[in-house]
Amino acid sequence: xxxxxxxxxxxxxxxxxxxxxxxxxxxxxxxxxxxxxxxxxxxxxxxxxxxxxxxxxxxxxxxxxxxxxxxxxxxxxxxxxxxxxxxxxxxxxxxxxxxxxxxxxxxxxxxxxxxxxxxxxxxxxxxxxxxxxxxxxxxxxxxxxxxxxxxxxxxxxxxxxxxxxxxxxxxxxxxxxxxxxxxxxxxxxxxxxxxxxxxxxxxxxxxxxxxxxxxxxx
Numbered sequence: 113x114x115x116x117x118x119x120x121x122x123x124x125x126x127x128x129x130x131x132x133x134x135x136x137x138x139x140x141x142x143x144x145x146x147x148x149x150x151x152x153x154x155x156x157x158x159x160x161x162x163x164x165x166x167x168x169x170x171x172x173x174x175x176x177x178x179x180x181x182x183x184x185x186x187x188x189x190x191x192x193x194x195x196x197x198x199x200x201x202x203x204x205x206x207x208x209x210x211x212x213x214x215x216x217x218x219x220x221x222x223x224x225x226x227x228x229x230x231x232x233x234x235x236x237x238x239x240x241x242x243x244x245x246x247x248x249x250x251x252x253x254x255x256x257x258x259x260x261x262x263x264x265x266x267x268x269x270x271x272x273x274x275x276x277x278x279x280x281x282x283x284x285x286x287x288x289x290x291x292x293x294x295x296x297x298x299x300x301x302x303x304x305x306x307x308x309x310x311x312x313x314x315x316x317x318x319x320x321x322x323x324x325x326x327x328x329x330x
Contacts, residue, residue, distance in 0.1 A: 177204045192216045199267040201254040206233030222249040258285045273303040283308035297329040
């Protein structure tokens with residue numbers, strides 16, 4: 113019986129990893145299906161201004177949040193000040209927003225479509241005493257936000273934690289919406305996957321997760 117118990121313990125991490133990989137694969141497959149449906153609807157009906165259930169960003173972001181160690185390492189490198197504006201696309205529980213505002217007092221906006229994670233973000237914002245307009249979260253499709261909202265053009269820092277498939281479209285959208293010709297520097301931080309079509313100025317691997325930093329002016 114002791115041997116069986118030990119075998120069960122030894123196999124538990126393997127099962128957890130298998131389940132994690134299976135969930136990730138399923139989410140990516142669903143993302144591709146949703147993206148195809150979204151593109152067909154856009155072709156036949158034109159772009160919409162509301163988030164539909166077939167929006168590609170519904171599963172564009174990984175379920176797990178950014179590890180706190182990544183935030184601790186990279187936040188000081190972004191050169192934020194109280195006058196900066198940080199936008200987190202796929203903000204989840206709002207940890208980037210809260211950390212940035214608490215560090216320098218900058219304005220922060222998080223975009224996500226997951227009601228559960230947005231509720232967690234609002235609760236954390238409240239618990240940290242960050243009341244008012246300085247730190248906000250909004251339920252909106254990240255692709256729709258970048259494509260249609262002028263706030264993205266005012267951002268000093270954009271944070272991304274999206275699947276590789278989502279990064280292809282997002283790279284093109286950001287290139288159109290963030291002016292590369294302006295002297296004002298805009299930094300884009302991508303966790304997990306590289307931003308397609310952009311040249312990385314800094315790359316690090318933290319606890320197995322790759323983090324990429326991009327800048328419109330160097």
